[in-house]
Amino acid sequence: MAKDKNVEQITDMDQDFGQWYTDVVTKAGLIDYSGVKGFFIVRPYAYALWENIQHVLDGKFKDLGHENVSMPLLIPESLLQKEKDHVEGFAPEVAWVTHGGSEELSERLCIRPTSETLFCDHWSNVLKSWRDLPMLYNQWCSVLRWEKTTRPFLRHREFMWQEGHTLHETQEEAEQETQQMLEVYADLCENYLAMPVVKGRKTDKEKFAGAEATYTIECMMHDRKALQSGTSHYFGDGFAKAFEIQFSNRENTLSYPHQTSWGLSTRIIGGIIMTHGDNNGLNLPPKIAPIQVIVIPVAAHKEGVLEKAAELVTRLKAAGIRVKSDTSDQSPGWKFAEYEMKGIPLRIEIGPKDIEKDQCMAASRFSGEKSPIALTELEDKVQEMLENIQAGLYKRAKDNLTNNTRSAKTLEEVRAIITEHGGFVKTMWCGSLACEMQMKEIAGVTSRCIPFEQEQVGAVCPICQKPSDTMVTWGVAY
RNA sequence: CGGGGUGUGGCGCAGUUGGUAGCGUGCUUGACUGGGGGUCAAGAGGCCGCAGGUUCAAGUCCUGUCACUCCGACCA
Numbered sequence: 057m058a059k060d061k062n063v064e065q066i067t068d069m070d071q072d073f074g075q076w077y078t079d080v081v082t083k084a085g086l087i088d089y090s091g092v093k094g095f096f097i098v099r100p101y102a103y104a105l106w107e108n109i110q111h112v113l114d115g116k117f118k119d120l121g122h123e124n125v126s127m128p129l130l131i132p133e134s135l136l137q138k139e140k141d142h143v144e145g146f147a148p149e150v151a152w153v154t155h156g157g158s159e160e161l162s163e164r165l166c167i168r169p170t171s172e173t174l175f176c177d178h179w180s181n182v183l184k185s186w187r188d189l190p191m192l193y194n195q196w197c198s199v200l201r202w203e204k205t206t207r208p209f210l211r212h213r214e215f216m217w218q219e220g221h222t223l224h225e226t227q228e229e230a231e232q233e234t235q236q237m238l239e240v241y242a243d244l245c246e247n248y249l250a251m252p253v254v255k256g257r258k259t260d261k262e263k264f265a266g267a268e269a270t271y272t273i274e275c276m277m278h279d280r281k282a283l284q285s286g287t288s289h290y291f292g293d294g295f296a297k298a299f300e301i302q303f304s305n306r307e308n309t310l311s312y313p314h315q316t317s318w319g320l321s322t323r324i325i326g327g328i329i330m331t332h333g334d335n336n337g338l339n340l341p342p343k344i345a346p347i348q349v350i351v352i353p354v355a356a357h358k359e360g361v362l363e364k365a366a367e368l369v370t371r372l373k374a375a376g377i378r379v380k381s382d383t384s385d386q387s388p389g390w391k392f393a394e395y396e397m398k399g400i401p402l403r404i405e406i407g408p409k410d411i412e413k414d415q416c417m418a419a420s421r422f423s424g425e426k427s428p429i430a431l432t433e434l435e436d437k438v439q440e441m442l443e444n445i446q447a448g449l450y451k452r453a454k455d456n457l458t459n460n461t462r463s464a465k466t467l468e469e470v471r472a473i474i475t476e477h478g479g480f481v482k483t484m485w486c487g488s489l490a491c492e493m494q495m496k497e498i499a500g501v502t503s504r505c506i507p508f509e510q511e512q513v514g515a516v517c518p519i520c521q522k523p524s525d526t527m528v529t530w531g532v533a534y
Numbered sequence: 535c536g537g538g539g540u541g542u543g544g545c546g547c548a549g550u551u552g553g554u555a556g557c558g559u560g561c562u563u564g565a566c567u568g569g570g571g572g573u574c575a576a577g578a579g580g581c582c583g584c585a586g587g588u589u590c591a592a593g594u595c596c597u598g599u600c601a602c603u604c605c606g607a608c609c610a
Contacts, residue, residue: 065545065546065559065571074604075604078603082545089602091601093601093602145609148608148609149608149609201609201610203608203609203610204535204607204608204609205605205606205607205608205609210610211609211610215610217610264610283610284610285610286610287610319610320610321610323610352569354568354569355567355568355569356568357567357568358568385567385568386568386571387567387568387570387571387572388568388569388570388571389568389569389570389571389572390570390571390572391570391571392569392570392571393570393571394571396570405569407568407569408569409569410569417569426569533610534610
């Protein structure tokens with residue numbers, strides 16, 4: 057942890073977490089507000105972060121056989137309405153296009169809140185045979201949902217994401233795809249973003265409109281609230297039936313394919329901020345940090361300093377490290393604070409004293425420690441430090457998750473834990489909606505998921521006292 | 535959609551009983567500085583959210599309106 061607060065402009069986390077978040081997002085140059093509520097400008101630094109996440113995911117998708125496509129932005133109203141649950145889920149938050157120029161359209165068009173209906177319509181035209189399956193599609197795009205409350209990254213009205221959509225011959229294959237893609241998200245979070253996850257299935261109340269099953273990865277933020285960070289849905293053949301998607305199967309009869317969709321959005325950037333950030337600002341995991349190392353020349357006017365700094369940059373670049381130097385005439389102290397705020401994992405200082413000793417100083421954003429590195433072993437040491445920082449960030453987040461996940465046997469106990477500590481609470485659950493609602497009302501928590509890793513934390517549902525063998529993780533969610 | 539708050543240089547704010555707009559920071563230029571947000575000097579930058587009204591005179595008072603923001607409800 058960084059010891060003292062160096063950056064004065066950022067509100068203390070403990071004092072006001074919401075304000076802290078807004079401060080970090082704006083001061084670190086991630087977001088600017090636009091003229092329209094809920095529409096945010098994702099500035100270059102944040103976009104670079106998104107690109108790195110895209111790069112990781114896109115590679116994984118393609119390795120698993122998926123292809124990228126592009127679907128239209130607009131959905132005719134009639135198309136949106138084909139699947140009953142789906143419309144009901146999304147209708148309250150869609151925006152409509154009613155005019156083309158000054159002419160009123162004969163049918164109004166919805167700006168996509170998600171593209172299931174577009175994919176389905178397309179598939180109903182192109183799918184003919186079992187030989188066409190599976191269809192493994194993905195698109196990178198932005199979608200629009202007219203949210204009432206908006207926050208940078210966490211809830212935009214327009215947000216960027218990827219949505220994968222697949223069609224399969226059998227239920228088993230589709231279910232396997234759903235699980236597989238959840239694992240891809242979990243891998244991204246844990247191994248790249250250093251965000252430990254709880255994997256599980258959503259309750260019926262929380263699942264996606266029109267889905268048969270929704271799977272989720274839930275992360276715990278620094279304020280111990282939950283962030284749903286990625287979801288994967290199994291649709292069965294419900295959409296296929298609604299959209300009349302059929303194919304000739306191996307027995308030469310007509311079948312409905314089984315379908316999945318899965319998505320992860322720029323919301324995850326909010327997750328990174330709230331998982332790793334501190335009172336000095338952002339704190340980015342090296343694996344996805346747009347800049348991994350910032351080189352700061354000290355006493356840059358002295359002979360040889362700038363040249364040496366440039367040399368370090370060249371060497372680190374050649375070693376495959378994302379590195380930049382700041383040769384502006386701001387004071388070193390200013391630069392230290394600035395790049396800490398931006399969450400750059402490692403800072404290298406190089407000045408006359410170092411050059412004399414053939415070394416440089418390396419300061420870790422994660423630990424706050426500063427130590428000399430002999431220039432002869434620059435690349436290896438930097439690489440090693442970046443790995444340690446990545447591991448340290450993960451461990452700290454994991455500890456936060458572990459230490460703030462508790463189990464309870466009674467409703468009152470859940471309420472007390474949430475009031476006192478926040479975090480996640482595990483209880484048994486009978487499976488009824490009524491009890492789930494009761495939990496929200498009394499304890500103020502929603503079900504985050506039914507974790508894959510089940511435990512017997514009791515014998516009965518804490519609300520209705522019926523015998524239960526399903527465990528649910530509850531929490532306050534973003 | 536309910537409840538609170540705020541709108542004044544880019545950002546953060548002050549502006550008293552109405553009298554013609556100021557501070558901090560940032561920005562520009564230059565010099566000195568430089569190992570944790572440096573010092574000095576000289577500059578640029580305002581339809582006081584918008585629309586009405588009261589008044590000799592409105593940032594200030596009145597009415598309306600819009601936007602943003604926080605807390606709920608709704609949602610990724």
